[in-house]
Amino acid sequence: MLVEFSMVPMGGGDSISAEVAKIIDIVDKSGLKYETHAMGTLIEGSWEECMALIKQCHDKLRDVAPRVYTRIAIDDREGDKSKMDRKLASVREKLGRDFNQGH
Amino acid sequence: MLVEFSMVPMGGGDSISAEVAKIIDIVDKSGLKYETHAMGTLIEGSWEECMALIKQCHDKLRDVAPRVYTRIAIDDREGDKSKMDRKLASVREKLGRDFNQGH
């Protein structure tokens, strides 16, 4: 299962990078395959693994913020095909060339 | 302004990589800074630039699918601080180390 999530703590300033760093630290140590981009984090795992990790991150933020908005998007496909590398490789193949070359 | 979007065409099969490739092709040629990950695409630009590009992608999909779900997330911060590189660098600084090392 492929899951993307993002969290916004409310009630503090408009910079939330310190809070986001706490989340990344938890994800980085979880052992799940992940990728953090500028608007959220992708993780790969079972429903139970992904949701346990997201809850851990959410609770961590709620410890320091009175209100937290958490967004989760799940792509669940039979045959274990919802994987980061597989999806991008498939698009690359259909496109017939690479992309994300500006990075 | 930093914008993330994703699109799901309905009414076809469960593989949509060919349709996604059409979208990436449009984004890649747009001239806007972008980054495509396995659950969506991030773009940087003004409201008008970003929305015009997203509409172009959405219309392209609607040409080949009877129904399209499009999701957009906007992070708009004063002083032009909503940028991909800046956000990740800020988290990296707060974390005190790099992440995304599994890639």
Add this chain to the structure above:
Amino acid sequence: MLVEFSMVPMGGGDSISAEVAKIIDIVDKSGLKYETHAMGTLIEGSWEECMALIKQCHDKLRDVAPRVYTRIAIDDREGDKSKMDRKLASVREKLGRDFNQGH
């Protein structure tokens, strides 16, 4: 905790009302306070209650579709203030009049 979710089954036609009806049936019988609108469903409960119900709905859809996209948005605020009725009443009070009058 207030949670909104929506699910899109892939690999079938562009009409998904039969699948959505199966989901509403599960939610309606769950005992949790809920409200279904034209783009998703809101539920109130603890993290465990809400996520167990959403997993049940997600699994039900995966039984009939090879791929399912599920979106979840969580509003979690201290003092149990993330409630449907409370939030709308608070906006109504600030606005100084009612809204949604076209319905």
Add this chain to the structure above:
Amino acid sequence: MLVEFSMVPMGGGDSISAEVAKIIDIVDKSGLKYETHAMGTLIEGSWEECMALIKQCHDKLRDVAPRVYTRIAIDDREGDKSKMDRKLASVREKLGRDFNQGH
């Protein structure tokens, strides 16, 4: 076209009902068919109508907050079938009974 949106102003307190009320006021006076629930607002209209209204709301919030997160979900279906009333009626028909009875 059916569009759901929600906005979160950052940099203030954890209560945002006053800001949300400003948004509802704009939507309510727009003339577009809409419905506000506890996690967002649904509007019906063309791409141009919906996006112009959402931009107006977003800009209003940015006037009072240094950072705004805006989320948009679009359901666009041929034959003008993406309508609030139609979608709920279709689910009701498939379900064979009414729902949302707890309200």
